[in-house]
Amino acid sequence: GGDLRTEETYPVAETIRQAVDDARTVCRDRAGLDVVLEMQDGLPELNILPEHLKRVLGHLLGNACNFTNDGNITVRVSSSDGKAVELVVADTGKGVPPVELESIFKPFHQVETGDTLVDEVKGAGLGLALCRMVVEKLGGRVWARSEPGQGAAFHVVLPGERD
Numbered sequence: 001g002g003d004l005r006t007e008e009t010y011p012v013a014e015t016i017r018q019a020v021d022d023a024r025t026v027c028r029d030r031a032g033l034d035v036v037l038e039m040q041d042g043l044p045e046l047n048i049l050p051e052h053l054k055r056v057l058g059h060l061l062g063n064a065c066n067f068t069n070d071g072n073i074t075v076r077v078s079s080s081d082g083k084a085v086e087l088v089v090a091d092t093g094k095g096v097p098p099v100e101l102e103s104i105f106k107p108f109h110q111v112e113t114g115d116t117l118v119d120e121v122k123g124a125g126l127g128l129a130l131c132r133m134v135v136e137k138l139g140g141r142v143w144a145r146s147e148p149g150q151g152a153a154f155h156v157v158l159p160g161e162r163d
Contacts, residue, residue, distance in 0.1 A: 009047055
């Protein structure tokens with residue numbers, strides 16, 4: 001059972017839009033990256049406080065921004081069943097080696113790509129671990145997919161309304 005789910009439901013579209021707007025400013029200033037939002041219409045409401053949703057998305061976007069030097073970050077939001085909401089944060093960074101895809105969610109893990117200067121990876125140590133903790137307390141799941149050299153995509157599925 002997720003500890004963070006609420007009795008009431010909240011719309012998600014506006015919250016997601018705000019989180020993306022916030023991240024867009026940061027990413028543009030820091031790395032000259034654009035953040036593109038592709039959101040399905042008529043998304044279901046979730047038993048999730050807007051600030052929790054914002055925090056999860058903020059971590060994923062901050063992380064994508066840290067690891068992407070050029071190109072852009074795309075946020076796709078959809079609901080395949082009209083209940084759960086799926087968020088995908090995809091970047092055009094250097095990608096994550098397949099063996100690292102699970103361990104990046106552990107606290108203080110940093111990806112070793114051999115040519116990475118330690119300074120380049122700012123604050124990735126806790127973001128994804130926290131993100132996973134929050135998502136799981138919300139009853140959801142988060143995982144990463146990546147092709148080295150083609151960027152990474154972080155998937156979050158948040159459960160639909162309580163039955």
